[in-house]
Amino acid sequence: MTWTQNYDPMGGLLLSTAIALIPIVYFFWALAIQKMKGHIAGLTTVILTVLIAIFGYGMPANMAVTSTVFGAFVGLWPIGWIVINAVFLYKLTVKSGQFDVIRSSISSLTNDRRLQVLLIAFSFNGFIEGAAGFGTPVAISAALLVGLGFRPLYAAGLCMIANTAPVAFGGIGIPLVTAAKTTGLQVMEIARIAGVQLGLMAIIVPFWVIVAMTGIRGAMEILPAILVSGLSFGLTMFLTATFLGPELPAIAASVVSLIALALFLKLWRPKHIFRFDDDPEVKAGTEHTYSMGQIVKAWSPFIVLTGFITLWALPAVKNILKLQNVVIPVPGLDKLIMQAAPIVTKPTPYGAVFTFDVLAAAGTGILLAALLSMFLVRLSFSDWISLYGKNLKELMYPLITISCVLGFAYIANYSGMSATLGLAAAKSGKVFPFMAPILGWLGVFLTGSDTSSCALFGNLQKITAEQIGVSSTLTVAANATGGVAGKMISPQSLAVAAGATGLVGQESDIFRYTLKHSIGMVLVISIMTYVMAFFM
Template identity: 75%
Template sequence: MIWTQDYDPLGSLFISTLVALIPIAFFFWALAVKKMKGHIAGLSTVLIAVVISVVAYGMPVGMAVTSTVYGALTGLWPIGWIVINAVFLYKITVKTGQFDIIRSSITTLTDDRRLQVLLIAFSFSGFIEAAAGFGTPVAIAAALLVGLGFKPLYAAGLCMIANTAPVAFGAIGIPVITAAKTTGLAANDIAAVAGLQLGILAVIVPFWVVFAMAGFKGVMEVLPAILVSGLSFGITMWAAATFMGPELPAIIASLVSLVALALFLKVWQPAKVFRFADEAKATIDTKVNYTSGQILKAWSPFIALTGFITLWGIPSVKDALKSFNIAIPVPGLDNLVMKAAPIVAEPTPYAAVYTFDWLAAAGTGILLAALLSMFLVGMSFSQWVSTYFENLRDLTFPLITIACVLGFAYIANYSGMSATLGLAAAKTGGFFPFFAPILGWLGVFLTGSDTSSCALFGNLQKITADQIGVSSTLTVAANATGGVAGKMISPQSLAVAAASTGLVGREAEIFRYTLKHSIGMVLVLSLMTYVMSFMF
């Protein structure tokens, strides 16, 4: 049975748009107002979307259910597979005590609070964002700053502000990969545009966060270090995103920035050491001296990670690994849904092929890095296995949430709801590129995840751009880049930051601290996207 999409099923684009907005509005309400757990909100939203697709859009029940399951499976593989193994690799360093050495190798470089924030909240947090994402970096960096003597509110707020530029490439590029999966655009093309925008933002963020700490005078006192930190991060991110794709930009940029600033601080220190008034007593001993061999061993899992992901990204290797892919046409859905005008010039079948890239998936490369790390750090196989299953248990609900969000994204795409919203958004005309990052910002604010925001709004960005004649790659990338500014005010991020700094119940204080910075950053990205819309 072939079914053709109808983008105005209720005979009024305005009314059809309101109906199509119901699942999204519910999802926002469930998270922001009712404060439901992510997986419960996700499951409820999917059920509402399926009902609307059947009742309002006339989609056959079987197709509605199948497209939702198809999206959920895509959320688990390859996206969930990356998350599982990336977080597992990080946990290996924690379980074996190597993370303490990693932490010490950073904190012994300087006593200046501004420079510690650049090292930990910007560069090091960026590295954890790149490797694990999903709330891990802010939790680690904020707890570390508190341990060094930062007041909890400052620690949480500064980490939220600093951990922005790498977010779109976090967890080995999952947000950009998800945007590509839900829109059909090339991941490398989206990465190149996002890398340009975030490369520029990465140069700005060190100025921004130091200004938030110490004002203009404080910025000028450590200007050389700010330039080293920001330029090394921004230029590297742009180059890696442009020439290597979405998996490695944040990893390489954060490492280059971390090493560059660390080496610079060996030969330069500010004339005046900046400290906060009435600081808490440090709980981390920064006087422990580790040998170069110990430090190298501690960092070896992440060095292995970088090596495997680089190998997996080489075109010839990638093509060889893809030869083992298993492509499964989705029964009851593949080429049975027809796209219609004005989304396409003539009726076009909508493909639905699930690809099980068991060897080519980035998550497999990460798992091999984790396996090698077992030997590098001297972990027993039994502990390695028990840590893996412990990690799976910890990620159960986040994985359900990811599956639900992707399930909703796919039912919205196959039913035509996304197209309805896109046609409505196209009414903003040539000004839409300015609002594209704001849409991503709102998505992350309410879902806590740039990945989820890209899944929810990626296709909407594409459809709208196609309707108004601007680059869909630009607007989809802008959804991911705008989302990085929403991370610092997301309720889920606020909860993570509060929990890791002992501020549970005081999330509103962190929110008030970061809100103005979040709005400022997304406006910068909106202006950047609007200008770029004339170039692409």
């Protein structure tokens, strides 16, 4: 028996939108006001959403429960699998004693905490985002900053703010590729517009994240480094997106930015070295000196990680690994829910297929990197196993949170709640180009993924743009670029960041730290989109 989604179950879009907003408003209230632990906020939100789906949207109860369980499994695989192994790789370097060498090698470039954020939270983070996506970047980079002595909240928040510009090009460009497939538009044209908008954002973000860290005065003290970091990143992203497409901009921009800033720091130092109040004093001549061989050995887990995630992202390798995928249509859900106009041009079955990609999953590549690193850093297998077990135990609550929020995302999508919110935004008329990035932002908040947001709202963006006479390519691209600002407040990202930095149960603190930056950034992208729609 099939069930057709109804995007206006209350008989009036205003009231239906208010009903659809209840779980989101509740989740914001639970984290920002009540300061609930992440897994409790997530669990109560998903229960509330299921009840609204059944009694508000008329969704059959068995489908509501099944779609929620389906989302929870996706939270564990592949997302939880990535988080487990990414955090484990970092802990491996700590356990083996190699992180002391890593810390020293970064300090040899700079002891300034602001410059360390530019190197790791912005440039290195962007590379991991471009190659792997999902939760890998924040998990790795935030853990690195904690190891360097950053307070966990700072580390998590700063990495999430910094990890904005590359998100639309993350995972080898998959969000934009998905947007093109969903809408039938040219992927090169979507990438070109995203390259313009995010190229500009990449210039702004380094300044933004340092202001968030130390204020405007602190940012101005290292303005030359900020400009080197942002301009090299933004220009490379723009050129790569314009001439090569969506696959390489994040990777290329991050590598160029990292090298440019590292070389610049060989020639320039800020007059004032910024350190935290509780940082140990750094005295000249007291630093450890390590050989190049020792430094390479210490960094080897991350070098191997880079190799594996890059290899795993190559289409030829990915296609071979996918041969081992186990594809499971979800009983009682797959193609039994019908999407309706105007979300789609004609009634379309909503697929529900769980893919158990044992080899192709990015988390498996990270695990293999950790296994090879065991030999490189000379850790015994018994210690490796013991550490992995402790890591699993410590990440139990973040995994529960991730499962809950993915369950929330899936029930919101399958019930039609997400579509109701999208249709409400589409009613804004000539203001729609301003709303287009906000719709993408909302989509990423709901799903935790820019790719999923593009799949969810891409066609709606296209149809609405054509109705009001603006470029549909612009609004579809804006869905992806606006989504990058939603990444830092999505429940999935909060759970990943909390797990990586030891802030389990304090997701509300991270949320309150990043919320204003998320809103500010999406408004900047909205203004860009409006100007491009009517004045360019």
